[in-house]
Amino acid sequence: MRCAAKGVIWGLLVLLCACQDQKRQADVEPGESRPSGATTTKVVGSNAFSMPGSNLTPMQRMDFSVGNAFFRNAWVAAGQSPANRSGVGPLLNTDSCQSCHIKDGRGHPPREGVLEPALSSLVRLSIPASEADAAIVQRAGSVAEPTYGGQLQDNAIAGHAAEGRVWLRYETQSVQLADGTQVELRKPVFEIRELGYGALHPETLMSLRVAPPMIGLGLLEAIDEADLHANVEQQRQGEVSGRLNRVWDAAQNQTVVGRFGWKAGQPTINQQNASAFAGDMGLTSTLHPQDDCTARQPSCLSAPQGGQPEVSDAIMASVLFYTRNLAVPARRDHDKPEVLRGKALFQDVGCSACHRPSYVTGRVEQAGLSEQTIYPYTDLLLHDMGDGLADGRPEFLADGREWRTPPLWGIGLTQAVNGHTQYLHDGRARNLLEAILWHGGEARPARDRVVALDADSRQALLRFLESL
Numbered sequence: 001m002r003c004a005a006k007g008v009i010w011g012l013l014v015l016l017c018a019c020q021d022q023k024r025q026a027d028v029e030p031g032e033s034r035p036s037g038a039t040t041t042k043v044v045g046s047n048a049f050s051m052p053g054s055n056l057t058p059m060q061r062m063d064f065s066v067g068n069a070f071f072r073n074a075w076v077a078a079g080q081s082p083a084n085r086s087g088v089g090p091l092l093n094t095d096s097c098q099s100c101h102i103k104d105g106r107g108h109p110p111r112e113g114v115l116e117p118a119l120s121s122l123v124r125l126s127i128p129a130s131e132a133d134a135a136i137v138q139r140a141g142s143v144a145e146p147t148y149g150g151q152l153q154d155n156a157i158a159g160h161a162a163e164g165r166v167w168l169r170y171e172t173q174s175v176q177l178a179d180g181t182q183v184e185l186r187k188p189v190f191e192i193r194e195l196g197y198g199a200l201h202p203e204t205l206m207s208l209r210v211a212p213p214m215i216g217l218g219l220l221e222a223i224d225e226a227d228l229h230a231n232v233e234q235q236r237q238g239e240v241s242g243r244l245n246r247v248w249d250a251a252q253n254q255t256v257v258g259r260f261g262w263k264a265g266q267p268t269i270n271q272q273n274a275s276a277f278a279g280d281m282g283l284t285s286t287l288h289p290q291d292d293c294t295a296r297q298p299s300c301l302s303a304p305q306g307g308q309p310e311v312s313d314a315i316m317a318s319v320l321f322y323t324r325n326l327a328v329p330a331r332r333d334h335d336k337p338e339v340l341r342g343k344a345l346f347q348d349v350g351c352s353a354c355h356r357p358s359y360v361t362g363r364v365e366q367a368g369l370s371e372q373t374i375y376p377y378t379d380l381l382l383h384d385m386g387d388g389l390a391d392g393r394p395e396f397l398a399d400g401r402e403w404r405t406p407p408l409w410g411i412g413l414t415q416a417v418n419g420h421t422q423y424l425h426d427g428r429a430r431n432l433l434e435a436i437l438w439h440g441g442e443a444r445p446a447r448d449r450v451v452a453l454d455a456d457s458r459q460a461l462l463r464f465l466e467s468l
Helices: 002-021 058-072 131-140 217-222 225-235 269-281 313-324 337-348 411-418 432-437 441-451 455-467
Strands: 121-126 165-176 182-193 205-210 246-249 254-257 382-384 402-404
Touching: 058 313, 131 246, 182 205, 182 432, 217 269, 217 313, 269 313, 337 455, 382 441, 411 455, 432 441, 432 455
Parallel strands: none
Antiparallel strands: 121 205, 165 182, 246 254, 382 402
């Protein structure tokens, strides 16, 4: 009897150890394969980011197509035809929204060692703010560089000089993973050459930014603000501690929560669009009634206008509808064992603390965006990401080390849509593993847990990200 009892106990111990050695897998959640609820598109190829929400009505699809035309087609200089798309520049980065957001997807940094317009990326400019600049910072988020403004425009229409060109090179460093794998990371080092209007302010702060994907923006806007405050409260008890940016809403004439942009510097899609029309294309709108010229650029200030404003409220509404209703593609292989194991690891190493998986959207004006269960994988909060990713440039409450957690939905289709896999705010990461290894600051503990993974576990984590 005693021997038999010992045999049973030994057997249970062996079984327990075997269970502990099994690699944990997460469960498939209802609706997880459709990350943007009823709006999810089944298209997953090269046009995956350009599809309308699947629950749009036939009339709404027509509105989507009209907005797409204004988003996609080039604008022309004042006095040229068509008149409803004239007034671009005189200083600009590009002449169409689609030129930066190629196929509505992710941009890329300029080519290394080449002086040419940096299509699908740009450089933000500012100078350190003083106490006397408080009112400027409250409304603009930062103090613009005196000669070149808040953004370098590296292109111009005929008869005008571009502000300058971005010259880029990379410094590299090596990271060794726990299993001995060596990973080379690259960090961009850039400068502005061929300046068209004189020297930059000696304390100029510069930040290289690539264009982010456009999918799912209307659903992010529909997340109830209470959920964002709840993210802040929940994280106070954990390993990370995010915070909301507070930014100026020009339509409401007050400070509100920021959601959009790399540092959550914009409150709404409409204001983000108006800012892009002004900064990227030199086009005025009701929200931005003046061309993006400074007092030190008289030829820009005196250039002919294409209308007052150049982007009418009707066109702004069309572009808003389009950008609000770009669908998120369906998941691929979401129920495969390796992907589910990667999902469990995503949670275990701590990635989900900032990349919150899911929400139910609130009740908003457009019924099709309301009460949708979505999986964007973001908390929309600012986080200190450490010195490695710091740009040193504040934006409203965001300091030079803070970045908004970017949504991860669609990230696995970057290659299919845009023909590259360059991630993070400046495109430095050439793949998802490099992007993870750049995480520092609050994300450093999670990053270190990824470094400690064995090769099979690391591959499962990446397979999960590629399924999003």
